[in-house]
Amino acid sequence: MNQPFDKNQSRIAAIDWMRGIVMILMALDHASGFFNEGRLFTDSVLLYESGDSLATGQFLTRWITHICAPTFIFLTGTSIAVSHAQRLQQGMSQIEIDRELWIRGAFIALLDICVFSLASGKPVLQVLYAIGVSMMLMVWISRMRVWIVLFLA
Numbered sequence: 001m002n003q004p005f006d007k008n009q010s011r012i013a014a015i016d017w018m019r020g021i022v023m024i025l026m027a028l029d030h031a032s033g034f035f036n037e038g039r040l041f042t043d044s045v046l047l048y049e050s051g052d053s054l055a056t057g058q059f060l061t062r063w064i065t066h067i068c069a070p071t072f073i074f075l076t077g078t079s080i081a082v083s084h085a086q087r088l089q090q091g092m093s094q095i096e097i098d099r100e101l102w103i104r105g106a107f108i109a110l111l112d113i114c115v116f117s118l119a120s121g122k123p124v125l126q127v128l129y130a131i132g133v134s135m136m137l138m139v140w141i142s143r144m145r146v147w148i149v150l151f152l153a
Helices: 013-035 056-065 068-088 095-119 127-141 146-152
Strands: none
Touching: 013 056, 068 095, 068 127, 095 127, 127 146
8 A cells, every 4th residue: 555545536346246245144144034034044053053954055155155154254344454445544643543443343243242232131242242352453463574474374
């Protein structure tokens, strides 16, 4: 990102397209609970019960839509990197950027804990929690040397 930041510059289309495609897949997965009578919602590690069978159509739908969570986490990291570079060019201090990232991550993680865990009656830490905690960890990870991050990855 050697180019100066331009406030009139449009958004990065590839990121928006990827986010849109993944949202469509995610909507297919979530909506299938309403039009698929035999839909199995208990395929997560915490909710799976041994011996449950899964029809081929349901398996293929779930298999295709399981790329949603990793892609959203990837896009979160990409957006953090782009936003971080733009904010530094705008003159924001590193402390302000880190504080905002920490607060947003904590809010997203707590949203998953408070809303979804309370609604289900047991602790369910899923995609929103992973995104929120990852955003909070980026405050420290962004300060590490590249070779350390590559080694840990």
